[in-house]
Amino acid sequence: MDGQQNNNPSTAYRKFELPAILVIAVCAIVVMVHWPALSARALSFDDGQYLTNNLLVQKPSMASAKRFLVEVLKPSTVKGYYQPLSMISLMLDYALGGRSDNLMPFHRTSLMLHMANTALIIVLLYLLFENVWAAAIVGLLFGIHPLTVEPIPWVGERKTLLAAFFALWCLIFYVRYTRTNNRKSYIACLATYILALMSKPTSVPLPVLMLLMDYWPLQRTDLKLKNIKNFVFEKWPFFVFAIVSAVITYISQTQTAFTALPSQYRHGVVPMILCHNIIFYLYKIIWPVNLSSHYPYPAPMSFSNPVILAAAIGTFVLIALLLISLRWTRAAMTGWLFFFVGIFPTMGIIGFTNTIASDKFAYLPSVGLLMILAVFLKWLWSVSDIGKFTRQSIGLAIIVLAMVRAEAIATRQYLVHWQDSMSLCKHILKLAPNEASSYNLIGFTLQSEGKYDDAANCYRQAILFNPNEADAYNNLSVILISQGKINEAVDCLNKSLQIYPNSAEAYNNLSVLFKLQGKFNEAVDCLRRALQINPDYADGLSNLGIVLGMQGKSEEAIDCYRKAIKLKPDDAKVYNNLAWLLVTDSNPKIRNPAQAVEFAERAVELTKHQSAVILNTLAETYAAAGRFDKAIITAQETLAIASAAQNKELADYVRKQLELYKQSKR
Numbered sequence: 001m002d003g004q005q006n007n008n009p010s011t012a013y014r015k016f017e018l019p020a021i022l023v024i025a026v027c028a029i030v031v032m033v034h035w036p037a038l039s040a041r042a043l044s045f046d047d048g049q050y051l052t053n054n055l056l057v058q059k060p061s062m063a064s065a066k067r068f069l070v071e072v073l074k075p076s077t078v079k080g081y082y083q084p085l086s087m088i089s090l091m092l093d094y095a096l097g098g099r100s101d102n103l104m105p106f107h108r109t110s111l112m113l114h115m116a117n118t119a120l121i122i123v124l125l126y127l128l129f130e131n132v133w134a135a136a137i138v139g140l141l142f143g144i145h146p147l148t149v150e151p152i153p154w155v156g157e158r159k160t161l162l163a164a165f166f167a168l169w170c171l172i173f174y175v176r177y178t179r180t181n182n183r184k185s186y187i188a189c190l191a192t193y194i195l196a197l198m199s200k201p202t203s204v205p206l207p208v209l210m211l212l213m214d215y216w217p218l219q220r221t222d223l224k225l226k227n228i229k230n231f232v233f234e235k236w237p238f239f240v241f242a243i244v245s246a247v248i249t250y251i252s253q254t255q256t257a258f259t260a261l262p263s264q265y266r267h268g269v270v271p272m273i274l275c276h277n278i279i280f281y282l283y284k285i286i287w288p289v290n291l292s293s294h295y296p297y298p299a300p301m302s303f304s305n306p307v308i309l310a311a312a313i314g315t316f317v318l319i320a321l322l323l324i325s326l327r328w329t330r331a332a333m334t335g336w337l338f339f340f341v342g343i344f345p346t347m348g349i350i351g352f353t354n355t356i357a358s359d360k361f362a363y364l365p366s367v368g369l370l371m372i373l374a375v376f377l378k379w380l381w382s383v384s385d386i387g388k389f390t391r392q393s394i395g396l397a398i399i400v401l402a403m404v405r406a407e408a409i410a411t412r413q414y415l416v417h418w419q420d421s422m423s424l425c426k427h428i429l430k431l432a433p434n435e436a437s438s439y440n441l442i443g444f445t446l447q448s449e450g451k452y453d454d455a456a457n458c459y460r461q462a463i464l465f466n467p468n469e470a471d472a473y474n475n476l477s478v479i480l481i482s483q484g485k486i487n488e489a490v491d492c493l494n495k496s497l498q499i500y501p502n503s504a505e506a507y508n509n510l511s512v513l514f515k516l517q518g519k520f521n522e523a524v525d526c527l528r529r530a531l532q533i534n535p536d537y538a539d540g541l542s543n544l545g546i547v548l549g550m551q552g553k554s555e556e557a558i559d560c561y562r563k564a565i566k567l568k569p570d571d572a573k574v575y576n577n578l579a580w581l582l583v584t585d586s587n588p589k590i591r592n593p594a595q596a597v598e599f600a601e602r603a604v605e606l607t608k609h610q611s612a613v614i615l616n617t618l619a620e621t622y623a624a625a626g627r628f629d630k631a632i633i634t635a636q637e638t639l640a641i642a643s644a645a646q647n648k649e650l651a652d653y654v655r656k657q658l659e660l661y662k663q664s665k666r
Helices: 001-005 009-039 047-053 062-070 084-095 104-130 134-143 155-180 183-199 206-215 225-235 238-257 270-286 307-323 329-346 369-383 391-416 421-432 436-448 453-465 470-484 487-501 504-516 520-532 538-550 554-567 572-584 592-608 612-624 628-644 650-664
Strands: none
Touching: 001 084, 001 329, 009 104, 009 134, 009 612, 047 155, 047 307, 047 504, 062 084, 062 329, 062 538, 084 104, 084 155, 104 155, 104 369, 134 391, 155 206, 155 470, 183 206, 206 225, 206 238, 225 238, 225 329, 270 329, 307 329, 307 369, 329 369, 391 520, 421 436, 436 470, 436 520, 470 487, 470 504, 470 520, 487 504, 487 520, 504 520, 504 538, 520 538, 572 592, 572 612, 592 612, 612 628, 612 650, 628 650
16 A cells, blocks of 8 residues: 555655745745846956957857867966866857847856756755755755855856856766666766866866765765775776866966966965965855955965964864764764865965955855755754744744845845946955955956056056066056057066966067067067967957068968958958958959958948948948949048048048049049
């Protein structure tokens, strides 16, 4: 009779009905709390290489996806480690309309991933502890926690969400494998681990996290050496992929960005960093205030700093309490070790960033702490009859609701700072007034708004606080070039290249200086060096075309322009330059007015008939092709725009050309 009841479909349905309802309810709350993230317009520190300057992301295609997949040891469009799935994910959002001035498609996908991750955490905790209410409460507290804000509006942090998505599936499949010994679950576990590594290599510790779960809460093993060997050997494919990923990450990070090995730190700094971060992350999880996208290293980094001293004492006390807890339970120690091992690759032991910590680094590792909270709630359920309508259940409900309300308010308040880049930078500077990278980002924002003097002041401020801020030197050089301050610009670019020799942008800017000085050979050398660093550098190809054209090497120039167009098909200046060369070159084998018209028309289309310079090129190409009616109409349009803009020099030139077109028509 019991067997018949267990096989009843309606009984099975009811078994999953409550978990499904709770998952849907929690996900709905998570989306509502994070909803303002969809309208966030802030671009953060590395969003340039992930979106605004990444031509592969901006050119959705199988070819771009292939490039992301095959460029393993030296990614060409993003500095750092191998992360092809994250880049392909951003590319797909670009195909759906995502742009630097329309970030909503990117944020929409990120919010969906965060919602999915919240659901997966609930499923994982339910599988581990078989208490759906405890799993749902803990999942909700994770989903709306302010520490989870950062990866959603930060475009470049798609990698954090995507890696967590695959990692959580990996752990769920692992739990199923341990319960059923099903080979399919094992293969699915390994496959999702590989996908997590291809999203973000900080997923490397997952095999160790599985071993910790074997000890608790899966209770698969005791501390006997034989058992440990068996469970380690069971995971040998995972460790192989972990080692391969770690090697690839180190090589690619070293070749395209930078790494700092522990031996490069002064004596005693590494333990201080560990102590600081252990307490820092626990503090931010428990009391998430003053959150920021950039936490600078405490100064001085020594025990004379009260922050470092308190962190060292706190770490000692924490470890002592965890060891004592082993008398009663494995949960506290193992859950904390899960967190520590999970976050260890980003703890700063091997340096790859100028921050000591980051909210996003705690995203997946926090699962270890969530397991502790879930088993605690399960224990409360068993000893206090919380499942019934009692004072204990009412008290717990009040506490949970208060925590949910506090987290939701804090999350909404933090999201306000992500509404635009300037607000984000000002928030960071409020918490870290001497942060060079924030001044650099503010400068770039001001520069894009045409506020060049204010931008230059911000770049100088960034350099003042950090003389090794290579991007600030490079960005400042662009403004100095436009102001005719050649010597200062040269100094800035030399310093930028001294700090970071593999900057294609710096070599490109240096070529502009050489071109202004008439040193065309030196300009060509700089541009070839830039293209050696980044073969798909469209701006470098375009500028090389300009310089080669000025040297009379028209065929090479045309080849550069055509390559630039393939890489950046919406760059009106490249079409304009190519059209001008095809219509003005004295070599009859190169001169091609008909084709020049096509390129000039495309340039005008891209600029929506708003650029007098480009319209003038189109008029010239029409005239060269013998289409004088079109040339006259276009020249008149050019003259109107040039006059309105008070561009007297161009207006005078167009008047003369207009008369010539009219005479030629007669």
